[in-house]
Amino acid sequence: LDPASGRWIEDKLPIYDFETLDDFERLKIFEKPLLAALSRKSFIGDVLGKPANERLYGSLAAAAIAVYKGAHIIRTHDVPETSDVVKLSGALRSRTSVVKEGRYEVSVLEVKTPQDAGIAMRNIGATKTGSEVMQEKSIHLVLKIKNLTTTEALIIKQEMLARGGDAALARDAVSHETETTDVLVMGTLLQFGRLARKLDGQARSLPLIAEMIRECISNRTNLEYRYLR
Known part of the structure; x- marks a missing residue:
């Protein structure tokens, strides 16, 4: 190829x-x-x-x-x-992890985009419709959000947990012993999309954070952002 x-x-x-x-x-x-x-x-x-x-x-x-x-x-x-x-x-160049035993084989499939996941799914016989439904679940990201208020951070953690993801924040933020914290938010593209839609309707600066999350994820596939300096 x-x-x-x-x-x-x-x-x-x-x-x-x-x-x-x-x-x-x-x-x-x-x-x-x-x-x-x-x-x-x-x-x-x-x-x-x-x-x-x-x-x-x-x-x-x-x-x-x-x-x-x-x-x-x-x-x-x-x-x-x-x-x-x-x-x-x-x-x-490292080898891809593959384990074989008899007729069975387990391997790590490195997937960078939902479109690639869709191709892999169709390669094993999944339907086009099924692949399109599932491909947004195949990409897991960790986003770092800086300087959130403790309340904003706790809301994001709660909303991400409700969608099957998670968020890590400073220990003192949980007990409101600090006013601001950075947050590591973990989830699939599907979960982040649902989180952003939920934050759109929240108070404080959370609608702005929602838009920043969308833009940050979009930049991953924006050629001008990635390569024009």
């Missing part, structure tokens, strides 16, 4: 290739050998400001990332230089 990096059309921006390389491990969901053809590509030139014949080190960096994230095959103009990079990156 080759994700086809490079500017094949004039309108293609470098951030699309950034995303492809940054999220390369997502392609493992298709359970196919992965090829990365990154040598001297346009996005490397866009970052370094160099012509194709001066992009060796940028190409090596890109190859190292691709192998570390799961590439099985690297296509390159510079074989001797790239060979060492591939060996080292491959050695650093």
Whole structure:
């Protein structure tokens, strides 16, 4: 499977290739050998400001990332230089946890997006409708919210518990011995969506916090936010 990096059309921006390389491990969901053809590509030139014949080190960096994230095959103009990079990156890449016993097998499936979860579900025969219903339950996040009042923090914990998630806050916040606290909120995308809708109707600054939660989660898939600096 080759994700086809490079500017094949004039309108293609470098951030699309950034995303492809940054999220390369997502392609493992298709359970196919992965090829990365990154040598001297346009996005490397866009970052370094160099012509194709001066992009060796940028190409090596890109190859190292691709192998570390799961590439099985690297296509390159510079074989001797790239060979060492591939060996080292491959050695650093950890194995997926798999346990086999007789006809049974248990493995960890790394899923980064609901869409990937949907693909994995359909790969084992789940229906499209069922996959769409369940995929928002497949991604678990931990959000850190800073400087909440103790009351706001306790409301968030209570509401998240009611939805099957949880929240950790300072010990002194539980007994109101401190006025503010940071909070770690843990849950699935589905649970966070339901939490935000509930907070929309609450008092204090909780409607603002709800909108900030939505924006923070949305930023995870916003290419301009992720790569334009």
